[in-house]
């Protein structure tokens with residue numbers, strides 16, 4: 283497993299104030315700036331990845347690095363892939379320990395947004411590192427628990443963590459009994475080379491998700507059910 287622990291990030295106060303509708307010169311602005319200062323001091327976004335190989339496919343399962351994953355969609359997406367990259371990116375455990383305004387729900391919300399920016403920096407750094415090192419072309423990513431529950435059940439986080447090995451010791455990210463990751467602003471998944479676009483939102487029925495970045499694709503959904 284490779285560890286990326288020195289990930290740079292930029293926190294632009296104006297870019298954060300805009301979605302929060304915070305007015306320049308207001309008391310809220312100074313509270314937010316104080317949070318940004320803390321985040322700049324303690325924030326340590328991180329990522330881990332490994333290089334793994336598809337060893338077998340059988341109906342709804344895919345064997346990767348000695349671990350069997352059960353997901354028809356994963357099987358379908360990895361139909362032509364041989365080498366894949368299990369990975370985790372996080373805003374960093376330091377952020378949870380450093381939140382300076384416990385009990386203030388508004389500032390907790392702002393802090394979560396700052397954490398999201400750190401996670402975004404970790405994603406970008408990891409993606410660029412993988413593409414540069416392995417000379418990857420077009421890729422897509424699947425994440426356990428992302429989209430409809432049946433697409434890739436969240437309990438297979440356990441297999442993904444096992445594939446990486448020693449994640450908590452490396453970057454502090456741990457899995458809860460319900461397979462959620464701590465810190466909350468952490469993502470996991472498998473990145474794979476592909477010539478075909480795939481985004482989990484295309485096979486997710488959730489109608490009111492604010493993070494949706496692709497419309498539901500009924501044709502693709504039907505194909506996933508019947509292949």
Ligand code: SF4
Pocket residue numbers: 428429430482483484486487488491492493494495
């Ligand atoms: S629509 Fe929302 S919940 Fe569904 S996969 Fe996309 S981001 Fe996730």
